[in-house]
Amino acid sequence: MKRLLALSTAIALGASGAMADTKIGMITTLSGGGAGLGIDVRDGFMLAIAQAGRDDVEVVIEDDQRKPDIAVQLADKMIQSEKVDIMTGIIWSNLAMAVVPSAVNQGVFYLSPNAGPSALAGKGCHENYFNVAWQNDNLHEAAGAYANGTGYENSFILAPNYPAGKDALTGYKRFFEGEIANEIYTQLGQTDYAAEIAQIRASGADSVFFFLPGGMGISFLKQYADSGVDLPVVGPAFSFDQGILQAVGGAALGVVNTSQWSKDIDNATNAAFVESFAAEYGRLPSLYASQGFDTANLILSALDKASADDAGAFRDALRAADFDSTRGDFAFGPNNHPVQTIYAREVIQEGDVFTNKTLGVALANHSDAYAGNCNM
Amino acid sequence: MSEPVLATRNLKKAFGALQATDDVSIDLRAGEIHAIIGPNGAGKSTLIAQICGGYRPDAGTVHLAGVDVTSLSTAERAQRGLGRTFQISALAMEDTVLENALLGAVGHARKPWRLWGAVERDRSLRDRAMEALARVGIADLADQITANLSHGQRRQLEVAVALTLAPKAFIMDEPMAGLGAEGSKVMTTFLDGLRSEAPILLVEHDMDAVFALADRISVLVYGRVIATGSVEEIRNSREVREAYLGEEA
Amino acid sequence: MSTILILEQVLNGLQFGIMLFLMAAGLTLIFGVMGLINLAHGSLYMVGAFAAAAVAGATGSFLLALAAALAAAAVAGAIIEIVVIRRLYRAAHLDQVLATFALILIFSEGTRWVFGSFPLFLDVPSYLSGPVTLPGGIQYPLYRLALIAVGLAVAVFLWWLTARTRIGIQIRAGENDREMIAALGVDISRLYTLVFALGAALAGLAGALVGAIQSVQVGMGEPVLILAFVVIVIGGIGSIKGAFIGAVLVGLTDTLGGIFLPELFKLFMEPGAATQTGSALASMAVYILMSLVLIWRPTGLFGARA
């Protein structure tokens, strides 16, 4: 960890002379709640930069503290003072909504390594905005598709009462063909789910879909496992990523979750990524780390073809997505959002470590529901 | 005899089992100093609080200049002409002496909603405040921070603030406390002259001052007025001597 | 909705309330005795949970983990009382708010410094895991029943401590009059450190107990801190009885509001909108409850009258 930071500083120092051809600004969450995600994105990203060994790329990293106003301020700094060519790093949809529209309007490229709010995929799409992770609805849609394939007919679905929560339930319902036993919006940041679990027990559903990111998911899974309700649970990967799973422990075993990445996806890039990440940082990579890694490699692949100063050529190079992704095939749709395969994974235990095993494909070559609204 | 400026009729107030004031009827007539005396815990403070509006009585009424003010707030009673000093100084300690007096002037002029214009530059307010300070003899302290005043000086300031209101009646809660011999004498002389402006209901422990000043005295024991009369009558009352003065005589 | 489900939800509300009581008891005790607003109480809750997770991870024993939580929170409490809080008893509420706000920053980021940014693991012990069947056929997690029992035991302990022991007499005296307990020959600063450590230990215990069924992570103390404040304000600050009743009220309001408000709105709105509106109102419910209580009784249900 220390070594890598020193390395990145060295890159920055080396590049601050006349060498700096390309300047990348990363705004991500490194302190306060939710810092784990930002740290994973940063570490994945910097790993790829370090492996490329280029001295013409400078990365400026700033901490947004998960506050939209700080993120906006940092974006101003990067654009006005640092004069970056490319920006990336934001974890949360609400921060992305605060930063991305004005950044791309000022001619900067933005590559999202995590958030994919629907507003930026549809009417609000922009030729300089690329999403390297997923549109927010994607994993939920895949969960709905998986539920169909497994034969679930009656789902109890819940998510926090905020836009991403509503998108999640909408996404699931878009693909799920069975009945909805009940649809519940919990409080953002809620920690006790006894009441919801009682409703699940009484609902007569045959499956549960939930989207509760971060600590909310940990709380829900632990309490659900302890409640004796044994309906199968499906969710997006966010509550089952490598950083969180160890805190959930046995309560997550056997739960199926959907993800565009898993550490056992069989390709050479992924194997090398998992191994080098673990060697560098002493922990297994999460899907956030893989997204950071892919984002960096996409940028590097485009830089091989065109300078970021040549916006048109660089844009075309990005759109070509001519790089080896950790998730195998990767292409952009018409709205610069990924067209990719989303897998169903199951939580298993390997020795002391809880991790995911890929079960199969939930949705192949999946795009998103908003691409049609995008007039670029 | 003319109508009293201030009158209580059958005031009653209980705190749980304790009857703090029990059927108290007191008059304050124009031009007089009416002293209320009684041992500690006799209910003097509770009586004053009911007259000034701090407590609502359980029963009975308070009349000011012939008007029933029992249901009015402290502020409304003050607006109708009740000027009060506190036993424990209630002053804006961070402010200057002049500012405290100015507060009284602002209250008297009913100008608290003026958001513009420095209060100290308002001639009429300033004159009124300075005049009150001068009358109690602390005009030279006008620019001092109140917290730095001696105990006796704060008493004087209390009286000065009440003066700025030009009230119809004064209620003074122990204005002599902490003044020392010299200060007491000055204050006694001052209050002596003040009664022609407005009558004073005086609660005081300093018996020399009471006997020197009072036109009438009421004796409060266990919440009841056991006697009201002239200085001579109270001195000679057997009941009072037994209940109260007896121990001191 | 069946009667059984409603009963179960009432039980859930009670249980949530009792969890809040564990947190609120320490807060109200500290305020009652020392007149201190301690925003850092949530940090002590977090310290308890992290200590428990660390010890449970190392030893595998839940009881040892609880002991560690109590000890760690009490020690942390005693240290901050001696180093910081002691200087603030005579300060204005404003200074107390700021100083303890600063302590939150130090504790939260300090914990992240030591333990990293990822949540820790802490699980229900095997002998308390799984559901039991209650009379009426309600399936209820055994651990939550244990939580209720611990909460009630703490309530009884606090009642006994304040009503029946020498320390309790000192505490009650201290609530009324600092000079008086000095006159009684009590070392006030030692008493204060003790009470603060006791309050901290209660917060730590709550953190460890709750951490087993929730997420042990940095910042976990803040949402529950705000709710605990709501609780003690509703109950009347300084009153243990008030904290208990306030906690149960808040627990019931929050739990039942979350269930019944969306159902209520479904009676006259289309379901999707009703769920969202109902949930929005439910998340505001405890705060609405608190403002109503304060408007009705400006010093809470059992607070000292001005």
Added chain:
Amino acid sequence: MIAERWINWIVLLGFVVLPLWALFADEPFTITLATRAVILALAAVGLNIALGIGGLVSLGHAVFFGLGGYAMGILAHHAQTYAPLELGPLVIEGTKSMPIIWVTALVTSALAALVIGLLSLRTTGVYFIMITLAFGQMFFFFSISWSAYGGEDGLSIYVRNDFPGLNTLQPIQFFGLCLAVLCLALGIHSRLRTSPFGLALNAARQAPERVETVGLNPMRLKLLAFVISGALTGLSGALFADLNRFVSPTMFSWQLSGELIVLIIIGGVGRLMGPVIGAALFVALEHLLGGLTEFWLVWLGVILLLIVLFARGGIIGILTGKAGPNV
């Protein structure tokens, strides 16, 4: 020891010189930072009227900050989508004009402050702190789930709103505008402080029973102070939203209310320039410490603690050697 008057002028001068230097040195981000400090200072100047003069420790001033922000967000959102806001029979056109937005922000937050004040001023001390916090939380949770205006995602405005005669897209011009508003607010504070109202309000904080006995109603004085205070903080919210071209529920969060109090205490409670110095220092610390370490919040906590324990009266208190008013 330095006279407070001198400190005030030096600080104001700093706010003129620094951005001008940044303009010539081509450091536009420094101007953005200075603008942020000025707007936060304005919010805190508003709070300082209630807190510093009136002694009202409001842990819910984020309500007004957020209302001002949403006044801007909602009006500009309707203007940029060309869809008027329909409230039953009442149809309001969106606008990108700052003066209209400002008036809306002032009026909305003043009305909110009137209602919240009427209900909250029945309580005192800790209860007042907590009931204002409760109102803040209500607005926070409401805004998170109010999907019409973005919920937690908030609202983005693509172009900064207009002010007649200025190009607000130029950082320095927007900064100048904000600084002018701040100076106006400081003028209001200073005139208010010495006015009959300020005198009575200040006394109502220290000795409410005295204020009553001169025939004034301390509660009404405090209510008016709360309304003026809320309105100014609301105005700052509208500017803050324009600075970021974005509003979101975090503007309603209790941490923001806490930060406003922190600003005032750092600078000096009840002092004219206390909030300005506090905001400048806070923004500087945030920027400099944040650049040094991931764990900068620890150090911020330590600095705050040292100020509370050893610097009663804040920075101005240290410089002038005089403790401030007791709140």
